[in-house]
Amino acid sequence: MKKIHYGIFAVPFIILVWVLAASHYPALVFPGPLKTFAELKKQLITPDFYHHIGISLYRLFVGFAIASVCAFVVGLLAGISKQFRQFLTPMVMLFQATPPMAWAPLLILLLDLGNAPMIAVIVIAAFFPIVVNVIQGMEQIKVSHIRAAQTLGANRFQLAWHVxxxxxxxxxxxxxxxxxxxxxxxxxxxxxxxxxAGLGWLISSSGQIGNSPLVMVGxxxxxxxxxxxxxxxxxxxxKRFASWAPRA
Structure with missing residues (x-):
């Protein structure tokens, strides 16, 4: 008998809770699934809806790509150099403890409205979780693997690439x-x-004019x-690039 994947019950459960919660409020305040999906159907044929999605995704992927590349480089260097890791640790602790959104007002003042401050917020938000995990991964590398590669004549570049x-x-x-x-x-x-612009702006502006179905759609x-x-x-x-090294 095929095992049941209980994740299939999550969506009906959410909709049920949604219906029950919406029944206690006016539709203009908290719309139920029917009004929300009617608004979604309307937005799916509206070009502006896709424009806001595209703006948010552009900002997300540009910022996340910058954060990932920088975090990889900094994390590898911190893993290789003990001195650089000691220099980096206080800054990582300080910035990681600060919510990324705390930087938003300052970044908007410095970079003006538009894509730049939003991308900068994403870089700050994504960089530190990635760099911390890269450093931890470097610390878990077995010394025997490094010595084996060095014994086989690996130079620094080969050691970095293959180990x-x-x-x-x-x-x-x-x-x-x-x-x-x-x-x-x-x-x-x-x-x-x-x-x-963007999904966040769409939600905020829709809430200000009382369009709660569009808020729910966002x-x-x-x-x-x-x-x-x-x-x-x-x-x-x-799964493709990191499945070969599970750690207990």
């Missing part, structure tokens, strides 16, 4: 999954505070996109 990078990938991808979630939430919040869209990219992009990449 450090493969060994650190599982930890790095874990950091990327965490960093992606933080970056996505930070972007939406930043767009709500100082954006002029929230649902954010959740669906986050699940899509994590399940379709990040986890398959982790």
């Amino acid at each position: 450090y990078l493969p060994e650190v990938m599982p930890s790095a991808f874990t950091g990327m999954v965490v960093g992606f979630g933080i970056a996505w939430r930070s972007l939406v919040a930043a767009e709500m505070i100082g954006g002029n 929230i649902i869209t954010i959740g669906i996109l986050a699940m899509f990219f994590e399940l379709v992009l990040l986890h398959p990449l982790k």
